[in-house]
Amino acid sequence: MRKQKKVSESYVIMTELVLPNDTNTLHNLMGGKMMHWMDIVSAIAAQKHSNRIVVTASVDNVSFAESIKLGNVVTLEAKVTRAFSSSMEVHIVVFAEDIPTGKKVMSNQAFFTFVAVDQSGKAIDVPEAIPETEEEIRLYDGALRRRQLRLVLAGRMKPSEANELKSIFDLKEDQE
Numbered sequence: 001m002r003k004q005k006k007v008s009e010s011y012v013i014m015t016e017l018v019l020p021n022d023t024n025t026l027h028n029l030m031g032g033k034m035m036h037w038m039d040i041v042s043a044i045a046a047q048k049h050s051n052r053i054v055v056t057a058s059v060d061n062v063s064f065a066e067s068i069k070l071g072n073v074v075t076l077e078a079k080v081t082r083a084f085s086s087s088m089e090v091h092i093v094v095f096a097e098d099i100p101t102g103k104k105v106m107s108n109q110a111f112f113t114f115v116a117v118d119q120s121g122k123a124i125d126v127p128e129a130i131p132e133t134e135e136e137i138r139l140y141d142g143a144l145r146r147r148q149l150r151l152v153l154a155g156r157m158k159p160s161e162a163n164e165l166k167s168i169f170d171l172k173e174d175q176e
């Protein structure tokens with residue numbers, strides 16, 4: 001029987017301080033630096049779930065709605081949402097905090113996909129991820145749809161085979 005692990009066992013929290021070298025000429029955190037931190041925190045979550053070496057297979061849309069300022073404290077939280085065979089989807093939520101004013105905002109969230117590999121880089125199966133809370137179940141339920149979308153976009157799945165994805169567009173005329 002496939003091993004099971006709770007989603008909560010993969011939870012990782014990482015704290016960073018925005019230093020001058022991390023910023024652009026407007027003294028805002030550079031997007032690439034944020035994505036680097038997201039990659040690290042989510043890779044650690046995937047490693048905690050799989051107890052394996054993991055590689056980043058894909059990164060879903062990351063948008064930058066709020067700029068993060070020099071001197072802000074950035075907190076990144078990551079958790080596996082669902083495991084498939086060798087791949088795991090990880091959800092990352094990012095908060096930016098200005099400690100002197102006490103203002104804290106959620107600045108970004110994203111989904112990264114990791115694949116567990118053996119020493120030769122070959123994909124290897126991982127434990128099943130068991131969601132418990134309402135939020136974990138919601139993310140788990142949406143993960144299959146997101147997986148199909150990213151595999152279609154990567155040219156690894158035919159749109160006609162993406163049944164879960166098709167079902168959300170399969171609107172009846174009176175819903176259009």
Ligand SMILES: CCCCCCCCCCCCCCCC(=O)SCCNC(=O)CCNC(=O)[C@H](O)C(C)(C)COP(=O)(O)OP(=O)(O)OC[C@H]1O[C@@H](n2cnc3c(N)ncnc32)[C@H](O)[C@@H]1OP(=O)(O)O
Nearest residue numbers: 040043054055056057058084085086087113115123150154
């Ligand atoms: C000794 C060392 C100790 C280290 C201890 C310290 C570590 C301290 C932590 C720091 C951690 C930093 C971590 C950074 C992580 C990188 O940045 S890694 C560098 C960037 N990434 C890479 O170089 C990956 C390059 N790509 C690959 O190696 C291969 O394409 C992959 C991803 C392994 C897939 O291989 P493949 O032969 O295509 O395998 P295949 O069997 O077809 O598919 C395997 C799975 O990949 C999924 N997949 C493939 N492509 C995609 C895609 N585009 N989108 C979604 N899923 C995909 C498939 O759906 C499949 O999923 P399952 O159905 O099995 O669940």
